[in-house]
Amino acid sequence: MTQYSGRDAEIALEQKHVDVVYARVEQMRAEAAAMRDRGDELAHGARNEAVFEQASMLFERDVMVRHANQILRVLDAEHEGLVFGRLDSVDGETMHVGRLGVRDEHFDNLVTDWRAPAAAPFYQATAEQPMDVVRRRVIRSSGQSVVDIDDDLLMPGQEPPGMTVVGDGALMAALNRSRGDTMRDIVATIQKEQDVAIRAPWRGVTEITGGPGTGKTAVALHRVAYLLYSERKRMGGAGVLVIGPSTAFTSYISRVLPSMGEDTVELRSLADVPDGIEATLPDLARAAALKGSLRMRRLLKRAIRAAPIDAPKQLRITYRGEVLTLDARELAAIRRAVHATGRPPNRSRVDAALAVLEALWRKADGYAVEGGTARPDRDSMITELGDRIEFHRWLVTWWLVRTPEQVLRDMGDRAALTEIVGRTMPKADVDVLADSWARDGFSVADVALLDELRILLGEPPKRRRRRADAVDAVIANAELRTWAERQERPARHRPDNYDEYSHVVVDEAQDLSPMQWRMVGRRGRYASWTVVGDPVQSSWPDPAEAEAARQAAFGPNATYRRFTLRTNYRNSSEIFALAAKVVRNVATPDQLPDAVRESGIEPSVRVVAAESLRSTVVAATVEMLSEVDGTVGVIGATARTPELISWLAEADHDRLRVVDGLTAKGLEYDGVVLVEPDELVTESSTGPRTLYVALTRATARLTVLTTNPAWPD
Numbered sequence: 001m002t003q004y005s006g007r008d009a010e011i012a013l014e015q016k017h018v019d020v021v022y023a024r025v026e027q028m029r030a031e032a033a034a035m036r037d038r039g040d041e042l043a044h045g046a047r048n049e050a051v052f053e054q055a056s057m058l059f060e061r062d063v064m065v066r067h068a069n070q071i072l073r074v075l076d077a078e079h080e081g082l083v084f085g086r087l088d089s090v091d092g093e094t095m096h097v098g099r100l101g102v103r104d105e106h107f108d109n110l111v112t113d114w115r116a117p118a119a120a121p122f123y124q125a126t127a128e129q130p131m132d133v134v135r136r137r138v139i140r141s142s143g144q145s146v147v148d149i150d151d152d153l154l155m156p157g158q159e160p161p162g163m164t165v166v167g168d169g170a171l172m173a174a175l176n177r178s179r180g181d182t183m184r185d186i187v188a189t190i191q192k193e194q195d196v197a198i199r200a201p202w203r204g205v206t207e208i209t210g211g212p213g214t215g216k217t218a219v220a221l222h223r224v225a226y227l228l229y230s231e232r233k234r235m236g237g238a239g240v241l242v243i244g245p246s247t248a249f250t251s252y253i254s255r256v257l258p259s260m261g262e263d264t265v266e267l268r269s270l271a272d273v274p275d276g277i278e279a280t281l282p283d284l285a286r287a288a289a290l291k292g293s294l295r296m297r298r299l300l301k302r303a304i305r306a307a308p309i310d311a312p313k314q315l316r317i318t319y320r321g322e323v324l325t326l327d328a329r330e331l332a333a334i335r336r337a338v339h340a341t342g343r344p345p346n347r348s349r350v351d352a353a354l355a356v357l358e359a360l361w362r363k364a365d366g367y368a369v370e371g372g373t374a375r376p377d378r379d380s381m382i383t384e385l386g387d388r389i390e391f392h393r394w395l396v397t398w399w400l401v402r403t404p405e406q407v408l409r410d411m412g413d414r415a416a417l418t419e420i421v422g423r424t425m426p427k428a429d430v431d432v433l434a435d436s437w438a439r440d441g442f443s444v445a446d447v448a449l450l451d452e453l454r455i456l457l458g459e460p461p462k463r464r465r466r467r468a469d470a471v472d473a474v475i476a477n478a479e480l481r482t483w484a485e486r487q488e489r490p491a492r493h494r495p496d497n498y499d500e501y502s503h504v505v506v507d508e509a510q511d512l513s514p515m516q517w518r519m520v521g522r523r524g525r526y527a528s529w530t531v532v533g534d535p536v537q538s539s540w541p542d543p544a545e546a547e548a549a550r551q552a553a554f555g556p557n558a559t560y561r562r563f564t565l566r567t568n569y570r571n572s573s574e575i576f577a578l579a580a581k582v583v584r585n586v587a588t589p590d591q592l593p594d595a596v597r598e599s600g601i602e603p604s605v606r607v608v609a610a611e612s613l614r615s616t617v618v619a620a621t622v623e624m625l626s627e628v629d630g631t632v633g634v635i636g637a638t639a640r641t642p643e644l645i646s647w648l649a650e651a652d653h654d655r656l657r658v659v660d661g662l663t664a665k666g667l668e669y670d671g672v673v674l675v676e677p678d679e680l681v682t683e684s685s686t687g688p689r690t691l692y693v694a695l696t697r698a699t700a701r702l703t704v705l706t707t708n709p710a711w712p713d
Helices: 009-047 051-075 119-124 170-175 194-200 216-230 245-251 286-294 294-304 328-340 349-371 378-387 389-396 405-409 414-421 427-435 445-459 466-478 483-488 514-523 542-552 571-583 610-627 638-651 677-682 689-695
Strands: 083-088 095-098 109-113 133-142 145-153 205-210 240-244 264-270 315-319 323-325 504-505 528-533 560-565 567-572 592-595 604-607 633-634 658-659 670-677 697-706
Touching: 009 083, 009 133, 009 145, 083 119, 083 245, 095 119, 109 119, 119 133, 119 414, 194 216, 194 560, 205 216, 216 240, 216 264, 216 504, 216 528, 240 245, 240 697, 264 677, 286 294, 286 445, 286 514, 294 328, 294 405, 294 514, 315 378, 315 389, 323 328, 323 349, 328 349, 328 571, 349 378, 349 389, 378 389, 405 445, 414 427, 414 504, 445 514, 445 689, 466 697, 483 571, 514 528, 567 571, 567 697, 571 592, 571 633, 571 689, 571 697, 610 633, 610 638, 610 670, 610 697, 633 638, 638 658, 670 689, 677 689, 689 697
Parallel strands: 095 109, 205 528, 205 560, 240 264, 240 504, 504 528, 567 592, 604 697, 633 658, 633 670, 670 697
Antiparallel strands: 083 095, 083 133, 133 145, 315 323
């Protein structure tokens, strides 16, 4: 007969095992540190040996130190709750599940890594398909202390005599914990539908869709950890790239993978996918829509083929007493001919010089024929003029080697942009783009254009380094750092705009513009993909164009698998019911997840007079901070956000975050104060979708402040 009592005794039993595990981990850490120190001793001893022996000992050192450092990195990860699960099988076997695999000194298993195939039943077993699991136990810890346990009895009637079953609700306990500045991993509470997506094969494109709060991002990050565990040789060297919608988002998820021992994955926002670009400016919805469309690629091609704004309009040069002149029309024809070869402009200056010199020779030759004088020798004339300093000075201003930033800034000149555009774009759109590019700085939408220009312009020719210098640098590099140290942060040593990742994750994929898909696609030319999104939350106004660009990024032969997550674990059912109202006209019922958690607390919708909006926002924020223990988000329209920040300066608190609707994507807060919801709708090119995002950020409490008495109807 099963005993539904004895919680304290069961906790003590699990604590005894956890103590053994942590003691073994400390022993493993000491052994790894000793191995690393031994490697360093080999390095010092090798310096006085013969060359062959030195090379052999350095290789032995590298292997030893690399292995030791790998072990230490894993052991030094944030391992609170190192052991979080236990499975009791029908044959009487017991297996503990945790963040990493641990064996004792006799190689007997103490903990099974959650990513190992043997651990899959912890996530996948159900009462309908128990997978020979009688009891599944979730162990909750604080530091190295077990504080609670929670059991599922999956095979009632087959449990051995005396088996104790304790509690219910490990998942709900985790969901009710307050939120902080960083996302926590979910290794202890992964649900079956999530685990199936996490363990999907690495090849091709794995799509994970689902509404707010379904754990899409957490699943994608745990999938990365799983792939690095199961496909380390294939994935580890080339690297994994995770791309999120904003720097706030990448900061929020930054501790998830390190907490599982994976600290070599690159996290980048859409604003910093290319190296060396800083995006600090917002865009109006119309500007962002124009910049994201594939029409921009044609416009950028026109821009790089147009003469720079300050390029000289003519060339005057003397040859043997004859003044030779090329006017604006002739120079324009030469420029078109050079661009017609298809070579990137930044690598075409020599071609341009030869074309100009050829035109000068033809002109001089024509003058000679007309005047009946001796015709100039072509090669001699081209060589002489090409060596002149005045020609070089003219050439570098006429055929500039330009950066992407210079091209985009030149497009901020309204007259120049009008000439580039011609009749391909309405004047109103030209004005929107010119105003945007005339600003001092760039927006997130500009980043994809700058990356496109980088490819279109081409890299300028680089000076060759002296061979001896290069060889010396390689030798010094090899002697000063071990292989393991060189691999410690591989991103640091990769070339700019590295494009050979083995796996790329794109979160909030529904928001990427076609031009952003082109930018992301360049980084994943040889990669498998995990793509996370929700069509209902899309902020891009032309889904068909974005879908075509997305498929082009994956390549024509990509294989696809799709997983849909249907349970909203974040929002209370009361909060999600309000959020669902605002998208009822743009989403079908099957596109909305099921919120499984009831709080008994309805969202507060307050109608406010415009003149008292400021004081009400401050009061509601202070009230929210007093009601929840975790973070509080104040969300408004992009144009209103600076004002909200100034209003709340007096309510400054380390748990308070003020963001716009788009920046809030992917984030979550214990409490949210949403200001003027209608403004989020009117500023968005996709209507209520951004508002839907904002309303679904709250886990516990939501307050909406509006000056519209009819909202949300």
